[in-house]
Amino acid sequence: MEMPQTQLILESDASESSLTALETGVIDLFVNGVRVLGLPKSIGEIYGLLYISPEPLSFDEILSRLQISKGSTSQGLKILRSLGAVRAVYVAGARRDYFVAETELKKLVGGFIREELSPHLDSGTERLESIQSHLPDASEPDAQFFKDRVGKLGTWHKRTELLLPIIRKFLT
Amino acid sequence: MEMPQTQLILESDASESSLTALETGVIDLFVNGVRVLGLPKSIGEIYGLLYISPEPLSFDEILSRLQISKGSTSQGLKILRSLGAVRAVYVAGARRDYFVAETELKKLVGGFIREELSPHLDSGTERLESIQSHLPDASEPDAQFFKDRVGKLGTWHKRTELLLPIIRKFLT
């Protein structure tokens, strides 16, 4: 709802974490981006940092540069991986995992549709069926109105299902 | 002196509000729908009720059938009107306002894009400009990498701007 123009301000005692202005700007952009998508801020921070990082980053580097907790880092990376937005890469002789951002828009959009939108559409299908079973008998007053409106819901639903592949294709 | 017959009006519990199964189902669908869009539940409830109502409903009818507060009702209707999803209709000789749902998908999508998405895209434009101003000098190591990634952000942004009209058109 609302749009709090959050400007990511660098902590003043940030002597420690020190993100560059470029990094801060990119992270800020993604933090605001994921907001629109309904994802938590930490997801945007992590993705933003990886996006603008020339090298793969380890779990600890992410955590300490962003100054977020282990829990958020772990949870955030998990979700980003499930979205296909972040990938673990092999680094020779390293024990830890290293992560890089996936930057193919098609893949990002595909992951978001698969993980976040499609499940909702599916639950919508069930709800719609339930609604249809509650349509009043044709003899009831307004029966036609109800039938029309419920029918329109079905049309919207189908249209939305058709729209998703189009979006994916367009963003290729 | 006669005491007025004080009828204890038992207000509250479902005996009073009683939504039909059909209404409940439709409201449920919209409540879950607006969730995906990042709008509050009450918005979904109000729109759902109006959507499946054969007659325009007054402020008080909405409030009492949904059992939500005056504040939520007022605020919800305000937002729905700003989105173009609800319209006040004239009812002869009535003092109150009466409301109906707008059911043209194109209009709904257009309103959402205009009110919720475009402002974010605009703020993205500003943020992008700020980022570009922080690109390191070409002599810096990784300068090309940064330039590429920031360039890609610009491409994504433009593509998204192009996508919105396509979505609107498709959902006509």
Add this chain to the structure above:
DNA sequence: GGGTGAGTTCAAGAAATATTGAACAGAATA
């Protein structure tokens, strides 16, 4: 086995959002 490094889990606390209701404002009646 015992110790250490790396990451996950999840209950509790913090932060962000939504809802409520009482005070208010304006318009239509009386």
Add this chain to the structure above:
DNA sequence: TATTCTGTTCAATATTTCTTGAACTCACCC
């Protein structure tokens, strides 16, 4: 003008969602 009817505003409260950090698991090394 006073009164009632309608709806709005907004500070306080409730609810939801995110983040934290301590306890835990698992794998590796000594």
